[in-house]
Amino acid sequence: MPMADAPTDLLSLHGATAGYRRRPVVRDVDLGPLPPASITALVGPNGAGKSTLLKGLAGAMPMAGRVMLGATDLLALAPKARARLVAHMPQALPDRVALTVLDAVIGARRASPAGAPTPELADLDDTDRAVAVLDRLGIADLALEPLDRLSGGQRQMAALAQALVRDPRILLLDEPTSALDLRHQFQVMATVAALACERGMQVIVVLHDIDLACRWADRIAVLGRGRLTAFGPPATAITPAILRDVWGVAASVTPDERGRVRVQVEGLA
Numbered sequence: 001m002p003m004a005d006a007p008t009d010l011l012s013l014h015g016a017t018a019g020y021r022r023r024p025v026v027r028d029v030d031l032g033p034l035p036p037a038s039i040t041a042l043v044g045p046n047g048a049g050k051s052t053l054l055k056g057l058a059g060a061m062p063m064a065g066r067v068m069l070g071a072t073d074l075l076a077l078a079p080k081a082r083a084r085l086v087a088h089m090p091q092a093l094p095d096r097v098a099l100t101v102l103d104a105v106i107g108a109r110r111a112s113p114a115g116a117p118t119p120e121l122a123d124l125d126d127t128d129r130a131v132a133v134l135d136r137l138g139i140a141d142l143a144l145e146p147l148d149r150l151s152g153g154q155r156q157m158a159a160l161a162q163a164l165v166r167d168p169r170i171l172l173l174d175e176p177t178s179a180l181d182l183r184h185q186f187q188v189m190a191t192v193a194a195l196a197c198e199r200g201m202q203v204i205v206v207l208h209d210i211d212l213a214c215r216w217a218d219r220i221a222v223l224g225r226g227r228l229t230a231f232g233p234p235a236t237a238i239t240p241a242i243l244r245d246v247w248g249v250a251a252s253v254t255p256d257e258r259g260r261v262r263v264q265v266e267g268l269a
């Protein structure tokens with residue numbers, strides 16, 4: 001259920017540009033407005049610049065342009081202030097860390113606490129919050145396991161818990177389901193969707209699985225060679241023409257019995 005005093009600020013990118021050694025990889029991206037309690041899937045081919053865009057939004061690398069949350073330009077905020085609003089789960093996860101899952105999640109909470117207060121968690125201390133997040137993700141049984149003894153999928157779930165425990169206003173997830181089995185893919189996307197709604201979060205999630213993106217996202221942003229190529233509801237953004245032009249595949253796009261878009265790749269275009 002949405003919060004009574006749910007955030008109302010829209011998120012929008014204006015001319016967002018980022019790159020490496022003066023080589024722009026993401027160029028002039030205008031995206032939004034994205035309302036609170038929404039999921040935007042960022043899709044596109046390998047090397048299109050999806051991770052770079054997320055890193056720029058998270059403050060992990062410089063970005064030019066404007067990223068407005070309501071009247072606030074996130075790019076103009078000091079790193080600490082931006083970190084209170086934005087949590088980023090990167091694609092590459094640290095794997096040689098001997099902390100337990102619980103300690104890692106508590107550490108993430110303490111490193112950058114509370115952007116958006118969550119009423120039902122307001123009285124919990126950091127440990128209780130960490131336990132609540134692990135429970136919500138269905139991985140409370142991993143709490144005392146050292147991170148460096150987890151499977152790839154378990155580590156991905158722990159990294160997601162580290163991002164969620166910070167109560168961000170904006171949650172940036174870079175391929176959060178790439179190592180997960182079908183059950184955990186569903187659990188992660190369902191939990192993220194429920195939390196987006198409860199907390200009024202704006203979620204931007206990079207996914208390669210277009211069907212998963214169409215199933216869970218309110219909006220799809222297609223990035224091709226660093227530029228925004230399509231943006232809108234799944235049925236608008238994912239078309240045979242876009243799949244051909246951006247991914248180079250011949251594919252059919254059909255609604256399933258619930259009206260959701262399903263993509264079937266027939267061959268290379």
Ligand SMILES: Nc1ncnc2c1ncn2[C@@H]1O[C@H](COP(=O)(O)OP(=O)(O)OP(=O)(O)O)[C@@H](O)[C@H]1O
Nearest residue numbers: 020021025044045046047048049050051052053091
């Ligand atoms: N640290 C880096 N230094 C220099 N170039 C980089 C660096 N990281 C990424 N790039 C380049 O930037 C471009 C975009 O990379 P990015 O990781 O953002 O793409 P992506 O869309 O996330 O790809 P994928 O789907 O394969 O994860 C690629 O050409 C890549 O080689």
